[in-house]
Amino acid sequence: WDFGGVLTSSPFEAFADFEMRQGIEPGFIRRVNSHNPDHNAWARLERDELSAEGFDLAFALESEALGHRIAGSEILPLIAGTIRPAMVQALRVISETLKTGCITNNFKAISTLQTQDSKLSDSKPSFASLYKRDIMYLFDHVIESAIVGIRKPDPAIYKMMTEALDVDPERCIYLDDLGINLKPARAMGMQTIKVTNPSASIDQLSSLLQIDLRAHP
Structure with a gap:
C-alpha cells in the first residue's frame, strides 16, 4: 500500500484549491514537483x-524559476489529507489474514501536520497521530522514504518490502495513486491498482483477493 492518496485523500486536491485561491494556473505545483x-x-x-x-x-527558488514563487512552508501543510475510512477498513480486514506493507514517500516534518478537520476541532486526532497509531499498526512492515533514504519509484524500495515480508512479488498487490509509482511494482510482477476512485479500488481489490471487503462491518 501507498499512504497519501490511498488511505487519505489526495494532496492534489489541496494543491488545486491553493492554486485557485492564489490565482495560479491549475497544475502548477505538480509541474514544479x-x-x-x-x-x-x-x-x-x-x-x-x-x-x-x-x-x-x-521550493521557493524552483517554483520562481517556473513562474510563481511559492515558499515550501506554504506547500507542506497541503500534504495532510483526510482519512478515507472505507480504505482503512479494507486494510483492517485484509491485515487479519494476509501480510500487509506500506511504502510511503514522506518527510520527517510530517509530524507537524494535521488534517484540515483536526484544525477545526481540538477533540480530533492529528494527521500525525493517525499516521503513526490508528493506521500504521495494521501493517506488518512500513518503509518510509525519509528513514531509508530511497523513494518511489526507485525499484530498490519495492524490493526492500518484498524481502522484509518474505513474499514473492508475483503474489503481491500494490496500491498507489500515481502511475509512475506503480510501474516498478508491475515490472517486478506485482498486480497493481491505481487509486483514483476509492470505492472502485476497493471493488477491484476485493475481486483480486476473492474477499468481499464490503461484507465486513
Whole structure:
C-alpha cells in the first residue's frame, strides 16, 4: 500500500484549491514537483536530504524559476489529507489474514501536520497521530522514504518490502495513486491498482483477493 492518496485523500486536491485561491494556473505545483523529479526539492526532502527549512527556500527558488514563487512552508501543510475510512477498513480486514506493507514517500516534518478537520476541532486526532497509531499498526512492515533514504519509484524500495515480508512479488498487490509509482511494482510482477476512485479500488481489490471487503462491518 501507498499512504497519501490511498488511505487519505489526495494532496492534489489541496494543491488545486491553493492554486485557485492564489490565482495560479491549475497544475502548477505538480509541474514544479515533476521538474527534475529525482533531484528537485521535493525528492530531496523525501530522502531526508533537506530539512523543512531547507525545503522552504529550495521550493521557493524552483517554483520562481517556473513562474510563481511559492515558499515550501506554504506547500507542506497541503500534504495532510483526510482519512478515507472505507480504505482503512479494507486494510483492517485484509491485515487479519494476509501480510500487509506500506511504502510511503514522506518527510520527517510530517509530524507537524494535521488534517484540515483536526484544525477545526481540538477533540480530533492529528494527521500525525493517525499516521503513526490508528493506521500504521495494521501493517506488518512500513518503509518510509525519509528513514531509508530511497523513494518511489526507485525499484530498490519495492524490493526492500518484498524481502522484509518474505513474499514473492508475483503474489503481491500494490496500491498507489500515481502511475509512475506503480510501474516498478508491475515490472517486478506485482498486480497493481491505481487509486483514483476509492470505492472502485476497493471493488477491484476485493475481486483480486476473492474477499468481499464490503461484507465486513
